[in-house]
Amino acid sequence: MRRIARLFLGVIPFLLLPAVAVADEVRLTRDALVPVGPSLWAASGIAPPEEDRSLPIVGAGNTADGARLLRHLAGRSDINGFAGILYDNRDRGHSTLAPDLFPRLARLAYGPDLVAEGLDYGLAGRILLPGVVFGNSSTAITSGPVPRSQSRLAMTSALGQALSARLYERNAIYVYPEHRDHDAEDLFPANWPYTLTSQGSSGSDRRLLIAIAMTLAAFPADTFAAMRDKGLVAPTVQMILRRNLATVSSREDYLTGQAHPTVFNPTQVRIGRMVAQAADLAADAIPPMVRLRVMEEGFRPQAGLAGLDERLFDTPSAIARIWRGFEWQREMVVSAGQTQDPNGRPLRFEWRLLRGDPARVRIEPIAPDGRTARITVAWHDPFETPAPEGGEDYDRRVSSRVDIGVFAENGVQDSAPAFVSVSFPAHQKRRYAEIAGEMRLVSVDYDARARGAYYDPVLFWSAPWADRARHDASGALAGWDRTLSDGRSLAVPPNGAAAPDSDAPPAYRIDRTDPAQPVLRHVVE
Template sequence: MRHNLLVASALCIAVVSAISLSASRVLADPGVLDDTNLQPVGNIALVAPDFEMPIMSDALPLVDPGDSSPEASMLRRLDNEGVAGGFEGIIYENRDGDHSRLDMGMFPRLPHLQFSDALKKKKAHLGLGGRIILPAIVVGNSSTAIVSGSAPRSQTRLAMTNPKLSAQALLTYISNHLYVYPEHRDYDAVDLYPVNWPYTLTSQGSSRSDKPFLRVLFFALAALPSDTRKTLQEKRLVAPTLQMILRRSLKGVYSRDKYMSGAAHPSAFHRDRLAPERMVSLAASLRPDEIPPIVVLEVEEESFLPKAGLAGLSERLFNTPASIGRIWRGPEYTKRMKVTAAATNDPNGRDLEFSWVLLQGDPEKVRIDPQGPGNTRAEISIDWHDTFEIGRGKKRKTNRVDIGVFAYNGAHDSAPSFISIAFPGHQIREYEMRGNYGKRLARIDYDAEARDHYYDPLLFWSAPWSDSFVYSPDGTLSSIWRLDQNGTTVLRDASHLENGAELEYQLTEKKRKRVLGLTKIEE
């Protein structure tokens, strides 16, 4: 069985086992999460198998009586008709110390998670969600960001650039948990996210920009028919289905083609694009036998290497079932991947048809060749991308290519799974034609620090020189001319001076910087 499926399956089994094997003991009050009997899920997270959901009175209104919005009117009608399943088995989790808490009066029948004093002392109620997994459907938020230290960033980017936190984000996704975080300067003039993924939702803006997303997610959850919600919870498909509902219902996304375009899948979403009444309608119409799957991706072959570039860092940021992250470090002009979605299973055994779509990037530089029955596999080739602009109206710059993979089960398209390639946009690269053999690297300027060009120090680095590459008539590398503040040095290759002396590279961590240096190894 493939690695990605094994990872997801192992996490699911660990969560289920922790819940099933829990011994009876003194329990906390309903709706209160404490630190007793928390079971580990590997080294990724903890599970609270003894957590007891509070019982909310059916006499309480489902939605604020003072809310006269179209979506509120629709939900009341669905509730009166017995279609809407309401909030049974669902709980809201705030993770910013009530800084951006959902108003309890907005959905009076919705329980709010409380943390024990012991957990609050451990700050378990703050920051990224997923540290403790509940046996419930959870939607939460943390309207916070890392604003100091060596690598300021949003909570979403923190998770994307830390292997353990990336695995934790996957765990929330397959455990019916979905969290919303603000982008806070990570998606303004420049898109700083190294990948796109469906594991979290990111709101455009900073503090409290996440609250409109909480509202529409709970409207959609409440509108789901009870049997649909129960099936979603059992199949661990609540979060993927919410992602599909939100994205398919965005303003401007009125067709299947538009859903399968970058317009429906940005790194961060603006509140003005939300259409909660459409979300309520789609959620209420979803039947158990129409639920789409999670698209499970696996790389079969690739030219992205475990060690590449002068620093010898991996080009494989992470492999997870619904998001594959790659970082371009090597000198190549073109890289290739073979990816399969064969491990994807429809929850109702329906036949699946896959769509592999370029969501972000230059269509002249990305070639996707779907193959096999139902387009189960694809061969992908990507050419080097300089920094490019995305969006309409207010544009922003990006250094990332996104490919979305969707599964259609005859009723609905799934939420996308993503293949993302992040380019080192802080480098200035020049490629030249090599006859009929494509392009090769001619020059590269590594000195982002001298140009005061931002780069993510958790992923990339700067070096105080530029390299020009000289090739022999047969196309092999002849020498490298390295220019720094002391002048030009001729290298035989990246690891040796012209006289054969060996060079060694070292990365040095500095405040908000990571700089590559080199030393000559004396014979």
């Protein structure tokens, strides 16, 4: 049965307008969940209802760019519409798509038992839903010692990384606001295609939701079925959104950083062009999902004074590293060789620097078709990202991350990007200089707390000292002359952290007494 939605005028909130028929809700309760892993369930026995094509595909009050085009396309009856698509709001209606915007669109409703457990709220992924799903949670972690957006939460937790990558391959795409993670400074440790993050706070996600809904509805039915069956809905939507930003006018633009920001300015999204591109995409032209694998690398499982892992995550379409060691330059060999075109078309690969200093990043394709590349990155101090042409003033901000995009081109379409990201500890003040013919670390001030410099307590730490390096005649690091915050001086060995194969106790420990500002302590202090 159809549901009836009553509409209200925003300027006259108590004026009741005529009821409008909309698609049924899909109700999900605890007894419909089947455990498939730790804190992970699959929703069995539910499915989006059959699309009622007697309802309008776009509501009369929906005046978004592209609405008229979508109505016209729906009249031709060869597009998928909202068949097999489910909308999942995960903020309990705080920032939701009004039912009358898309009357045919089925919406997920959580039973009170799942609400009581919090499984309806915040970051998506713990419940795997059937069909094609898009949704949002206009929420953020605003209390406690580690405030952050839902997107940054996902990037900085092993569970969030795994769930986000899994959703991407299961035809699901979610939108979250950046909420203070992307204002004067970009605080994200990586870039990835798994989620969409909107510039702003509550409500900033709605335009992106409208764009996704209209794009999904516009695909030809056979194209949609092929994407769904091959797990390529989310990558294709990501490609179309990025290709149709106001700052992107050509293929060459698409292969630059202005098409692939960490966070999207909703005003730059051209929905009508997205709808048109989706409607024109043939089933035999669907681009692949780029899959990456690290073959060799200089980033280590134990690095820096604290001996922490430099590998933030390795997922199919995003690889992220954190620079913890003392080196001036690092190297990786990355392969996209596991990427396959869904229609068997031959692929060529583009590796493009999207963010960072071109003088300090070198990308050398190895295979003739570009499937493998050697990436060399030198240390970056914090730098200002320029606002893209046609962008807003607030598109300019400080960053401490290098992004490399990997694109597969099948002769018809470029794929969504896969990313290789390298994040630098911007809270440390480092100085490098040429010694014995090579660039080497000369000094580093670790005392971010004393300087009032922000650092992510999940990933980094502060220490109450500054070090000046001592080098031997060959230029090798011989030790550190350390000045403590109380004025005392110490001479310490090159690497206080025990070697991986050593039974010696560690020279340092991370003190998390204040979880918002962890501090590295010298054991012998």
